[in-house]
Amino acid sequence: MATADGRPFVVLGVSGGIAAYKAVELCRLLVDAGCHVAPVLTEHATRFVGTLTFSALASEPAQTELYGADSVIPHTRLGQSADLVIIAPATAHLLARYAAGFADDLLTATLLATRAPVLVAPAMHTEMWEQPSVVDNLSLLRRRGVEVVEPEVGRLAGGDEGAGRLADPATIAEAALAILDRHQTADLEGRTVVISAGGTREPIDPVRFLTNRSSGKQGHALAFAAAERGATVVLVTSSSLPAPPGVRAVRVETAAQMHEAMLPEAERADAVIMAAAVADFRPASPAATKVKRERGTPQIVLEPTADILGDLVARRKVGQVIVGFAAETDQVLEHAAAKLARKGCDLLVVNDVSAPSVGFDHDTNAVHILAADGSSHAVALSSKRAVADRILDRVNDHLNHSEEKDSR
Numbered sequence: 001m002a003t004a005d006g007r008p009f010v011v012l013g014v015s016g017g018i019a020a021y022k023a024v025e026l027c028r029l030l031v032d033a034g035c036h037v038a039p040v041l042t043e044h045a046t047r048f049v050g051t052l053t054f055s056a057l058a059s060e061p062a063q064t065e066l067y068g069a070d071s072v073i074p075h076t077r078l079g080q081s082a083d084l085v086i087i088a089p090a091t092a093h094l095l096a097r098y099a100a101g102f103a104d105d106l107l108t109a110t111l112l113a114t115r116a117p118v119l120v121a122p123a124m125h126t127e128m129w130e131q132p133s134v135v136d137n138l139s140l141l142r143r144r145g146v147e148v149v150e151p152e153v154g155r156l157a158g159g160d161e162g163a164g165r166l167a168d169p170a171t172i173a174e175a176a177l178a179i180l181d182r183h184q185t186a187d188l189e190g191r192t193v194v195i196s197a198g199g200t201r202e203p204i205d206p207v208r209f210l211t212n213r214s215s216g217k218q219g220h221a222l223a224f225a226a227a228e229r230g231a232t233v234v235l236v237t238s239s240s241l242p243a244p245p246g247v248r249a250v251r252v253e254t255a256a257q258m259h260e261a262m263l264p265e266a267e268r269a270d271a272v273i274m275a276a277a278v279a280d281f282r283p284a285s286p287a288a289t290k291v292k293r294e295r296g297t298p299q300i301v302l303e304p305t306a307d308i309l310g311d312l313v314a315r316r317k318v319g320q321v322i323v324g325f326a327a328e329t330d331q332v333l334e335h336a337a338a339k340l341a342r343k344g345c346d347l348l349v350v351n352d353v354s355a356p357s358v359g360f361d362h363d364t365n366a367v368h369i370l371a372a373d374g375s376s377h378a379v380a381l382s383s384k385r386a387v388a389d390r391i392l393d394r395v396n397d398h399l400n401h402s403e404e405k406d407s408r
């Protein structure tokens with residue numbers, strides 16, 4: 001919620017690491033960029049830098065107490081007012097408390113009390129940064145839509161060198177301003193977007209199934225981004241990832257269930273995005289009881305599943321934008337162009353899933369977005385959330401373009 005004079009309200013959370021002193025510079029940069037900055041320091045942060053320094057530079061006095069001076073429940077005021085919450089530096093301890101849902105100080109309680117986007121800038125020693133627990137906590141937060149400015153490699157406290165140094169305050173400020181810009185656009189308000197996500201599971205018998213490597217991360221990132229940009233979002237998903245805030249999730253398992261869920265949902269949609277990795281074939285006659293090894297190697301006969309994207313295109317209503325995906329491993333752009341023409345969708349997002357850090361299960365992706373008019377946009381390796389935004393930019397262009405055509 002912007003302040004009365006229209007400035008975006010930024011909660012700047014500072015946790016207790018030596019890099020806390022750099023958050024002072026970040027505070028100044030954000031204020032200079034026109035943000036209302038409300039600093040919140042953990043108790044440990046105050047051991048590295050004083051509240052007075054932040055209070056002197058920020059838009060309101062720095063706060064540290066859950067039971068605060070300015071209101072009885074400062075975490076709800078801060079959480080509900082925020083357009084963005086930044087945590088810089090985010091220590092391993094803070095990431096763990098945030099991931100676990102703790103609310104035992106003002107900063108973690110504010111994080112629970114907000115629906116605003118959250119940006120974390122971790123900083124810690126290399127050994128801590130590489131710990132599986134820290135890696136897992138950050139990955140969990142990413143899956144929930146939290147954005148991350150990765151630490152740099154460089155000089156650390158105590159003279160050590162390695163990964164874990166807080167990113168430059170200017171880099172963090174730039175990422176924060178980009179999020180605010182995106183969030184305040186709400187360019188999909190009034191639109192309904194239906195998105196599919198995850199790999200379907202096709203039963204062989206009650207305990208076994210055929211599936212693929214899709215985690216659902218790209219589809220869920222699309223749902224998160226579309227909701228944040230103001231759309232009403234329905235997510236038909238076979239993934240076990242949590243639904244993003246404000247998104248209605250329809251849980252499915254098989255291609256047939258996804259088909260059955262997608263068609264009626266798409267009738268009300270302005271845009272439909274098929275990010276799911278739907279099985280092309282399924283066992284024709286799944287066994288009713290567990291197939292026993294002793295009875296010899298089973299012969300599994302496969303039959304094709306319904307082409308959901310094809311059926312969506314066949315039933316497309318006027319002005320609706322339909323986006324297909326393609327997971328390719330060779331002759332990527334040629335195969336994608338042929339698939340776009342064959343499927344008849346408006347946009348086709350192709351990822352080369354043989355490239356490092358691209359496609360299945362990664363937190364990052366790199367894609368080309370091909371349009372039926374022959375144009376193409378490349379999105380370089382970036383977070384799945386950033387890729388989602390670039391896809392939604394194209395979807396929005398198409399929606400606006402078809403409205404312009406209709407009004408002529």
Ligand code: PMT
Binds near residue numbers: 324325
């Ligand atoms: O889920 P993640 O781990 O984040 O990984 C993301 C991803 C790699 C799954 C995603 O980026 C992606 O590429 N999704 C599409 C994968 C796929 O199934 O591609 P395809 O080329 O086999 O299918 C082409 C299109 O037809 C897709 O939009 C697919 O949803 C759709 N399809 C496929 C089969 C079928 N029976 N019905 C369909 O609608």
